[in-house]
Amino acid sequence: AQKVTQTQTSISVMEKTTVTMDCVYETQDSSYFLFWYKQTASGEIVFLIRQDSYKKENATVGHYSLNFQKPKSSIGLIITATQIEDSAVYFCAMREGGDNYAQGLTFGLGTRVSVFP
């Protein structure tokens, strides 16, 4: 069974600095996919970035990047040059590979990030 753990409940940072969030996952599959989603104060959930397990390079999208450490089963999210609007809850999620591709994602409990001016 797959499991996703986010140990940081909340993080506070100053605007324009860098924030790093941790996520550790458990899976028996050799092929899997890792995601980060953002939930804003309004409740909207949007996809940010993903990492495929077979790729060695860390994914980067805009000011979001990942720190993928496969031997540690870790997928950290890094947000550089944070802005006030980055204040949100960030969820780490995983899907295992295989034929049951539509089985949905397993989510962590989320990390609340507050960015202050």
Next chain:
Amino acid sequence: GGIITQTPKFLIGQEGQKLTLKCQQNFNHDTMYWYRQDSGKGLRLIYYSITENDLQKGDLSEGYDASREKKSSFSLTVTSAQKNEMAVFLCASSIPGLGGPSSAETLYFGSGTRLTVL
């Protein structure tokens, strides 16, 4: 682009009542999902459907029924509302990513239905 519309946004019911939540998507996505989010918690999968008339149970399916009569719509029924079911229910849809069914997919979420049971 597309949109996922969930109705109603707020649903108030009585304990023991049967309640239905609706979801429509115009992405033309094959797969749709219902997740439940309890206050301060992550998302847990209730049901999903890979195509019209298909239903698959998630980890939290007990106490719920689902229906996928059209590709664009997916409804969820709380069969007997309980006080500990006060939560936000999120509908999502996805299409297999580049590379076909075995590759990753991105989920697109609706804005949620907040359920309160009196």
